[in-house]
Amino acid sequence: MKKIYQNALCLLALGLTFASCDNYLDDVPKGSKAPTALADYEAFLRDEYTNHRVDITGASQLLNDQYVTLANLASYRLYNANYMWDENADRIALKQSDETAYYSSYAGISTFNLIIENALTTTKATDAEKRIVWAEAKVLRAMNYFNLVNFYADTYAASTASTKLSVPLITSADINAPSRQVTIQELYDFILNDVKDALPYLPKVSQTALHPNLGAGYAFYSRVYLQMNNYTEALKYADLALAENNKLYDWVGYYNTNKTIIDLPNSYTTTTSPMGYTYVENYTYRHGTYSSLTTENSIPVERAQRFETGDARFISRWKIYTVGAETYYRRTLSGAFNFGGITTVEVYLIKAECLARAGQISDALNVLNTVRKTRILPASYQDIATADKTVALNAIYKTKANELINTLIPFADAKRLNAEGVYPVSFTKTANGTTYTLKSDSHLWTMPFPQGATQNPGNGTITQNVAK
Known part of the structure; x- marks a missing residue:
């Protein structure tokens, strides 16, 4: 876990030099600048490549939502285990290296902890402005924890949530901050409380697509309550979110505008993704995997068959493609994709x-x-x-x-x-x-922690939530 903070602090520096990891705000080298103004901390929210990546490669491969080539299946045993549903594979042993899904999430949490700890005491801003940035960081931290618990732990069930473990809970940006692998119930309570704290201060209009607004807070609350099987509260906050933004993108119109390119036989010329920063459906924008910053995944033939006939969104995004012995649906959009937001x-x-x-x-x-x-x-x-x-x-x-x-x-x-x-x-x-x-009852539905996390948990301990 210590490695997470070391990496996160380096990324958080953004050109600012600190004297040491332990006292980086107390001892500022001559000629350097320590963050003191609210704008210094708010800038961290704009570091999208560090703090807004939601890598779910393992889950995408398990669902076969991502096509994995024969070469990659042969080269990467972990890919093969998930993609081919190999229940005999020891995925823990195969996760020998760092995993973006884990470390990128905790790097973001370190950033958001730093903001939450300091935003309210910054300078050159009103109290209301400070509260907005503080609230935005609260929502983003909660979103990261939701992603982690649903990737690395069993799903929420009221009968077992108080006894089953989730993921390490860390609430400080300090490199030596203690962590505790809390129960699923404890983590969901923490997530809900973060959003509850934030809602009164979230603006109705976002500063950028990366900054959660009030609609994003309501939408995320709805997502969390649904995962807890609390349909009454999920519906309540879904209605509140849709009162803030209920726009749907016209994919039929997109297809009709671009059909000359889309329908051209044997052509894989890409059209521009509408699912970027200005997508009308966005509450808040976050990236998916690193490769998805400018492209999206191709998908298997079997997965393509689950779309409805005449789905313009599908037709506009993928086209069947054969190369050698492999046939799959190749991606045909390029640009930005809101795979991690709401x-x-x-x-x-x-x-x-x-x-x-x-x-x-x-x-x-x-x-x-x-x-x-x-x-x-x-x-x-x-x-x-x-x-x-x-x-x-x-x-x-x-x-x-x-x-x-x-x-x-x-x-x-x-x-x-x-x-x-x-x-x-x-x-x-x-x-x-x-x-x-x-x-449906396969252990493969819970992803194991990477070895780097369990073997170097920092100031805490981590127990695997799955046997292999």
């Missing part, structure tokens, strides 16, 4: 699930179809209409998994549904004549 479409679909869970099937499907009308080409579009709760929920889950592909959410949703056991998620595929299955 968007309105997620909140619409949270609302739809909560309504369906409450037996309000017609209302739930109205919300679902509102989303689908902006995605499905008119020639293929039909309203989903049913009075059956299971049919309605499965339609919502299918749309949500497709809409949020290459984000953490389909993985977190699958874990939540598998723990519940009523709408389990499992997958089957055939490769080279062999059938592979990812069972």
Whole structure:
């Protein structure tokens, strides 16, 4: 864990030189500048490559939301274990090197801890301005912890959350800060409290796409409550978030504007991603994996088959491609992608699930179809209409998994549904004549901590949450 802070502090410097890691704010070398003004700390929130990366490569590969080439399957045994659902693989032994999903998240947490500890006592700002930056850091810290607990621990279940371990909780930017691997319940309580503290001070309009606004706070609260199976509170905050921003992007319009390029046979010329900093669906923007800063993943043929016929969002993003012995759907967008933040479409679909869970099937499907009308080409579009709760929920889950592909959410949703056991998620595929299955109760749904974390936990201890 100490390594996390050493890396984080170096990144946080942003050109500022400190005398030592232990007392970097107390002993400033001559000619150097220590952060004292609010603007100095607010600048850390703009360091997107350090503090806004949400790497979920393992989860994306497990879901087969990311195509992994034959060469990479042969070269990277961990990729093969997740992608081919190898329950015999010792993924702990295979995680010998540092893992971005873990270290980037804690580097961001160190940044946000630094801001939370110091923003309210900075200079050259009003108390209200200080509170805004403090609140933004609180939300971002909570988001990082949500990502970590849903990647490295079992999903939230009220019956076991108070006994099962989650991830190390660290609330100080000090390099020697103690950490404790808290229970899942303790971490969720901490996350909810951070957002509760922040909500009164979040602005309605963001300073940049990286700064959470009030809508982002409500949307994230809704996400957390859904993961806790608290559908009443999730619906409440989904409605509050949509009152702040309820825009949906017109993917049918995007396809029609670019169809000459998109439909050109045997051409893989890219069009510009609309899912960047100015995407109308954004509450807050965060990057995905490093490779996704300018491109997104290609996807397997089997995964492509789960999209609806006429899905303009799918047609605009991927096109079937064959090279040698491999066939997959190659990415055809370039630019920026909000794979780590929160968007309105997620909140619409949270609302739809909560309504369906409450037996309000017609209302739930109205919300679902509102989303689908902006995605499905008119020639293929039909309203989903049913009075059956299971049919309605499965339609919502299918749309949500497709809409949020290459984000953490389909993985977190699958874990939540598998723990519940009523709408389990499992997958089957055939490769080279062999059938592979990812069972709903597989241990593969929980990612192991990297060895670097367990062997060097800093001022604390870390226990693996999965056997292999």
